[in-house]
Amino acid sequence: MMKKxxxxxxxxxxxxxxxxxxxxSISHVLYQNGKANPISEGVQFIFTPVQKTASKILIGIDSxxxxxxNTNTSEEENRMLKTEIKMLRxxxxxxxGLKRENENLRDLLEFKHETPDFDMVASEIIAKSDENRYIxxxxxxxxxxxxxxxxxxxxxxxxxxxxxxxxxxxxVTSIISNKNSVGVRISRTQELALAENDxxxxxxxxxxxxxxxxxxxxxxxxxxxxxxxxxxxxKGLLIGxxxxxxxxxxxxxxxAIIDMAVDFDQIQEVMIIRMKR
Amino acid sequence: xxxxxxYKKTAVFFDRTWKFLLEVxxxxxxxxxxxxxxxxxxxxxxxxxPALVYCxxxxxxxxxxxxxxxxxxxxxxLDTVCGRQWTVSTLLYVYIALGCMILCENLLKRSFKTAxxxxxxxxxxxxxxxxxxxxxxxxxxxxxxxVIFEIFPEMLYNMAITPIIYFAGKIYNADV
Numbered sequence: 524m525m526k527k528x529x530x531x532x533x534x535x536x537x538x539x540x541x542x543x544x545x546x547x548s549i550s551h552v553l554y555q556n557g558k559a560n561p562i563s564e565g566v567q568f569i570f571t572p573v574q575k576t577a578s579k580i581l582i583g584i585d586s587x588x589x590x591x592x593n594t595n596t597s598e599e600e601n602r603m604l605k606t607e608i609k610m611l612r613x614x615x616x617x618x619x620g621l622k623r624e625n626e627n628l629r630d631l632l633e634f635k636h637e638t639p640d641f642d643m644v645a646s647e648i649i650a651k652s653d654e655n656r657y658i659x660x661x662x663x664x665x666x667x668x669x670x671x672x673x674x675x676x677x678x679x680x681x682x683x684x685x686x687x688x689x690x691x692x693x694x695v696t697s698i699i700s701n702k703n704s705v706g707v708r709i710s711r712t713q714e715l716a717l718a719e720n721d722x723x724x725x726x727x728x729x730x731x732x733x734x735x736x737x738x739x740x741x742x743x744x745x746x747x748x749x750x751x752x753x754x755x756x757x758k759g760l761l762i763g764x765x766x767x768x769x770x771x772x773x774x775x776x777x778x779a780i781i782d783m784a785v786d787f788d789q790i791q792e793v794m795i796i797r798m799k800r
Numbered sequence: 801x802x803x804x805x806x807y808k809k810t811a812v813f814f815d816r817t818w819k820f821l822l823e824v825x826x827x828x829x830x831x832x833x834x835x836x837x838x839x840x841x842x843x844x845x846x847x848x849x850p851a852l853v854y855c856x857x858x859x860x861x862x863x864x865x866x867x868x869x870x871x872x873x874x875x876x877x878l879d880t881v882c883g884r885q886w887t888v889s890t891l892l893y894v895y896i897a898l899g900c901m902i903l904c905e906n907l908l909k910r911s912f913k914t915a916x917x918x919x920x921x922x923x924x925x926x927x928x929x930x931x932x933x934x935x936x937x938x939x940x941x942x943x944x945x946x947v948i949f950e951i952f953p954e955m956l957y958n959m960a961i962t963p964i965i966y967f968a969g970k971i972y973n974a975d976v
Contacts (some may be wrong), residue, residue, distance in 0.1 A: 532865070566881060649836065651835070652849070653835060726949070
């Protein structure tokens with residue numbers, strides 16, 4: 524094929540490239556409101572249920588493997604007390620699970636009481652982008668009233684926002700993915716600043732806190748929350764804690780490093796706040 | 801004579817249908833692996849890219865137009881499922897597949913070693929191009945960090961899964 528039709532193949536790929544670029548440009552222009560185009564909607568409609576099932580199976584397998592590994596370790600450590608340790612561990616695990624669930628629910632309840640205007644939907648992460656692990660796909664979409672720019676949280680911690688929606692799915696871009704910056708407030712002093720993404724920091728689940736006030740009394744451990752300015756993210760959602768304060772040598776400005784409150788590598792379930800816009 | 805010809809036609813029809821269904825299943829499986837399974841088998845934040853490995857292995861084993869179509873379909877589905885409006889994977893996968901075909905036609909043997917080599921090169925190229933886009937459009941820097949901590953480990957991971965995909969393709973005669 525290559526020897527005889529080499530030129531034809533290259534020509535065909537050239538035309539294919541031009542067509543794809545034109546089609547994607549048109550799609551980009553026509554569907555800027557975050558609503559998926561019909562092709563995307565169709566493909567996602569097919570893949571979403573399978574991804575959802577696969578995700579559930581894999582989480583199940585993960586937990587079984589973890590349990591088996593834990594059990595094996597305890598067997599090696601103390602063979603005589605094997606049964607007892609196993610039972611105790613299972614008991615502790617279930618108690619811890621219940622405790623965590625209770626804490627989550629209590630937090631959510633508290634959050635819901637504090638913010639009665641918010642209407643929340645529980646959702647599960649069913650896939651992650653192959654290029655940017657901080658862009659997720661969740662199993663709820665326009666069917667559940669989700670729309671573009673709805674806010675995604677885990678307990679009271681800000682995860683990101685919805686950037687694209689389909690019938691039974693939505694794409695969530697987390698705050699530490701490439702394009703985001705968030706207006707924030709230092710909880711202790713109520714001073715305003717901006718949490719920005721930095722290419723290197725985002726890979727370590729961190730953000731850069733910049734535009735700090737001149738005489739800021741920031742200390743390591745200060746909690747950072749959303750300021751509500753900018754009208755994208757509501758006020759009072761936890762972003763993280765300050766881990767380091769540094770000075771930028773180029774402009775002699777102070778900035779801080781924020782350790783994110785959400786564990787983006789382990790995140791499985793999120794709540795989507797249906798914003799009333 | 802007539803019965804034999806009819807039998808042959810039916811056999812050909814079933815054979816083609818079977819191959820088509822197998823191809824569709826493989827594409828489906830690859831997309832699910834890439835988007836859902838890979839995040840559960842990551843080591844220190846590094847995930848393999850079975851779709852890229854499959855595209856390379858297939859283009860090395862079978863040099864035909866259908867390979868380019870399958871590769872484009874995989875890339876397109878990946879772009880769509882991951883919510884990308886710009887068809888980056890579609891085009892890059894097709895170019896990589898064509899590159900592998902040309903290499904095997906002129907310079908390299910169609911062998912397992914070639915597959916490993918091409919997977920390594922393709923991973924580096926693919927990731928560097930993506931980084932280039934991020935640099936141009938998003939103003940991101942830190943390329944050395946990405947090469948050392950992301951591209952290089954991913955290349956090794958992809959090379960490690962190449963035998964599975966390469967030989968699985970042979971067993972199931974995936975090169976339809």
